[in-house]
Amino acid sequence: MRKVILLSVCLLISTTAAIGGVADTVHNLSVTGPGTVKSQTEDRICIFCHTPHSAAPDSPLWNRRSGGGYIDYQSSTKDAEAGTMSSSSALCLSCHDGTIALGDMLNPGGATDLGNTFITGRALVGTDLSDDHPVSILYTPNLLPTDPDLVHPNNIDLPLTNNELHCSSCHDPHENIHSPFLHKSTLNGELCITCHIHSGTTWDWTGSSHATSNATPQAANPWSERKPEWVGQTVQENACMNCHMPHNAATPERLIKDQEENTCYLCHNGTVAQTDIQTEFQKFYNHPVEQTPSIGHDSSRVENPLTMTLHVECEDCHNPHASFSSPPMISFNPSNPLDTNHSTAPFINGSFAGVSGIDINGSLKSEADYEYEVCFKCHGVPGKSACDNQRCSTASGYNMIRQDGIYNLRDKVNSSNPALVSYHPIELNNPNNIGEVPSLRTDIPLDANTSQIYCSDCHSSNASPAAGGVGPAGPHGSTQEGILAQAYDFDPLNATSLSNELCFKCHDSGNLFQDQSFIHTEHVIGANAACINCHDPHGSASNPHLINFLTFSNVGGQVREITGAGSFAEPTWIDNGLHNGICWLNCHGEVHDGFDY
Numbered sequence: 001m002r003k004v005i006l007l008s009v010c011l012l013i014s015t016t017a018a019i020g021g022v023a024d025t026v027h028n029l030s031v032t033g034p035g036t037v038k039s040q041t042e043d044r045i046c047i048f049c050h051t052p053h054s055a056a057p058d059s060p061l062w063n064r065r066s067g068g069g070y071i072d073y074q075s076s077t078k079d080a081e082a083g084t085m086s087s088s089s090a091l092c093l094s095c096h097d098g099t100i101a102l103g104d105m106l107n108p109g110g111a112t113d114l115g116n117t118f119i120t121g122r123a124l125v126g127t128d129l130s131d132d133h134p135v136s137i138l139y140t141p142n143l144l145p146t147d148p149d150l151v152h153p154n155n156i157d158l159p160l161t162n163n164e165l166h167c168s169s170c171h172d173p174h175e176n177i178h179s180p181f182l183h184k185s186t187l188n189g190e191l192c193i194t195c196h197i198h199s200g201t202t203w204d205w206t207g208s209s210h211a212t213s214n215a216t217p218q219a220a221n222p223w224s225e226r227k228p229e230w231v232g233q234t235v236q237e238n239a240c241m242n243c244h245m246p247h248n249a250a251t252p253e254r255l256i257k258d259q260e261e262n263t264c265y266l267c268h269n270g271t272v273a274q275t276d277i278q279t280e281f282q283k284f285y286n287h288p289v290e291q292t293p294s295i296g297h298d299s300s301r302v303e304n305p306l307t308m309t310l311h312v313e314c315e316d317c318h319n320p321h322a323s324f325s326s327p328p329m330i331s332f333n334p335s336n337p338l339d340t341n342h343s344t345a346p347f348i349n350g351s352f353a354g355v356s357g358i359d360i361n362g363s364l365k366s367e368a369d370y371e372y373e374v375c376f377k378c379h380g381v382p383g384k385s386a387c388d389n390q391r392c393s394t395a396s397g398y399n400m401i402r403q404d405g406i407y408n409l410r411d412k413v414n415s416s417n418p419a420l421v422s423y424h425p426i427e428l429n430n431p432n433n434i435g436e437v438p439s440l441r442t443d444i445p446l447d448a449n450t451s452q453i454y455c456s457d458c459h460s461s462n463a464s465p466a467a468g469g470v471g472p473a474g475p476h477g478s479t480q481e482g483i484l485a486q487a488y489d490f491d492p493l494n495a496t497s498l499s500n501e502l503c504f505k506c507h508d509s510g511n512l513f514q515d516q517s518f519i520h521t522e523h524v525i526g527a528n529a530a531c532i533n534c535h536d537p538h539g540s541a542s543n544p545h546l547i548n549f550l551t552f553s554n555v556g557g558q559v560r561e562i563t564g565a566g567s568f569a570e571p572t573w574i575d576n577g578l579h580n581g582i583c584w585l586n587c588h589g590e591v592h593d594g595f596d597y
Contacts, residue, residue: 022046025176029102029114039103042111049091049173051107058086063105064094070127073134075253077300079146080137083164089135092167096125122227122248123180131252139165139195149198158183158194170246179230187232189239196240198321201367203353209324210243212236215272222266225257235272242267243320253299260299261289264314275472280461285394285484286477287312301366305358305377310388317374317474322354328465328473329371331453334486334505335468337444342465345452346370346426351474358382360414360427372413372426375455380410394482398490401552403562403571404541412539422546423539425452432544435578438516439507446506458502458537460485488532492550492560493588495530503531517579518597533562533587543573549585562586565593 022028022045026035029048033039042048051063058066066086070093094100096119103114125132139153140163153160158169170191171181178184184191189211198205205211213235223231223238225245232238243263249255257263261281270276281289289312296309297316326349333339343349348371357365357373362382368374379386385407386392391400395407404419411417415428423430429450437448446453455475456466462478463471467485475483480502481490489499512520523529531537536548549562549571563586564570571585583592 021175022173025174025181027173027176027181029111037102037117039111039114041113047107047111048102048105051105054107056106058091062091063107064091065100065104065106066090067093067097067099067127070097071130073130073132073252075300076298076302077147077254078134079143080134080139080165083136083138083166084162085136087136087161087164087166088168089166092171092173093125095119096123097127098124099127125247131247131249131255133170133246133255135166135169137165138163149196151195151197156194179227186230186241187237187239192240192244200322200354203319203322203367205321207324208320208322208353209350210235210320211239212324215267215274217272219271222272235267256299259292260313260315264320277472277476280463280472280476280478283461283477283479285479285481287475287483289313301354301356303356304364305356306364306381310378312378316377317355318351319354324350324353326350329454329456330460330466330473331451331457332445333465333468334444343454345454345457346372348374358410360410360416362410370427371454371456372410376410380408382408382410384408394490399552399554400550402536403549403551404536406539406541409538412536417541419541421540421542422544424537424546426455426538428452436545438579439511441506441508444506453506456485457505458485459483462486488537489530490532490553491555492530492533492553493528493555495524495528500524500531527590529587544575547573549573560588562588565591 023032024034026033026037028034028045029038029042030045031039031041031043032045047063049063050061052061055061055063056065067090070085072082095102098118098120101115102117102119103111105111108115129135139160141152143150144152153163160169170183172183173181175181178186182191184194186192193205215235216233223241226241235242243257244255245257246255250258251260251263258266265278267273268275268277270279280286291311294311294313297303297311297313299313299315301319327341327343329345329349330342331345333342348355348368352368352371352374355368355374356377357368357370358376358380359365359373362380365373372380378388379392381388386395386409390396391407406412406419412420413423413426414420415423415430422432429452433448435448440446440448456473458466459475459482460466460473460478461469461471461476462480462485463469464473464485466473478484480487482488484502486502486505487499488502489495513525515521524531533550535546537546540546540548542548550560551562551571553560562571564572565584565586568584571587572583574582574584576582581597583595583597585592
């Protein structure tokens, strides 16, 4: 008898506590409820969910029928096995899937006036759960080998009934201390990081900009989809909710608030983040992140650059769980060469933290160490051209053909490539350059012997630090063709001394036009010949000094060709030592039949 009495007292205490909590919430559908949707006749609070008699077999004394026919959440990163949908998740969904009326109870009592009232608005989850956080799944240690970002279930202080994650793992239907009915607040990611801690070899979420930034909206509200009382004041406070929606997400996989780039633009349009990335992508020459759908793209780190279909999206270069602000990836500031606010080539900065890449040998890396490894994911895939099995847009647009026929950019800068004769110092400085680059400017912090440069020293926005500006760094978009930071002439025969500003960023035009190493004056100023005729800016498997003749191009229907001369079928330059060589070629109507320079 004592056991029965004690049990009754415990049940009474817990029931009274639950009633006390739920009475002041919209889950109180009785006449005393505070919400706008409630019964006008039923004064019992618990009856809408529970009944002491004729209850459903589901615990605890359930007074509702269960729905069904649900579409489960799916993504490339979901490895959990299905749990028991007939458990607590089904109980919540009996109202929130919108198929069963609020007053449609097994033991209805007096709430018949809600017999045709269904949940609507933001509380309506529906039967398609593919755009909602997965429920009714097994959360066990077996997940950890394939999902290392998950916290061990033994360390989670949320309800995991029978090792299953259900609606009640996040939501407490009886208390609304943390709206909407959450066990923990979403501010600063508190609820999310109870289970999810994203980290890598050299980074973790807690050090990222999205977890630490105190930026606030200066114009449009990037969190407008949430109720005001749920929203934090800063990027840091909104944390996971900057990008994700746990229910009814526009992009179901990984529960993204909108299409990928549009989610980024909510802040990176200059209204929250300091720089306006969206405007950069709207420039004529850009990385086409707004092309949708990007077939083969998977925004998680399971994407394999060696096998994926060519595409580019924001997360191919930036990991939003790792990225943080740091000095730009430039070798020097062209507006102020002595400015030290830049990273050290070729190391990545914080914006590339936690991003996969392809190393100089063509192998996959889960986390890139160097900027060029991220670029090689598209431009250096083994066995492919610079842009998959095709040329990149500028080279393709001009039908460019180089003498060496090599178009994979990794092969063009790989110092270990036995076919390569000369290359710009992206991966390593070329030891053959010693004493061979008299044109290198002396007022910049680069030297011909040891310095390396970034891809983004050349390929970057025309307003970026690489161009001497203060706009966003990196190759998002540019007014200059080829997504270049400064002017570079792609027309072989209409160049001027000023149309190759990009080259003169590092090379002294005064030195070049004094003809110290070659008669550049006669070619560039006298014949309007562009650098692109003779030099390949990435590398050459044909000659030293990046000499790799542009044997064919088509500029607005005008064909340009460089062919051989004399006994040479191919255009030929014979290196006779320091600042000395002989040309055998026909260059746009001018025959160089053994010209000795």
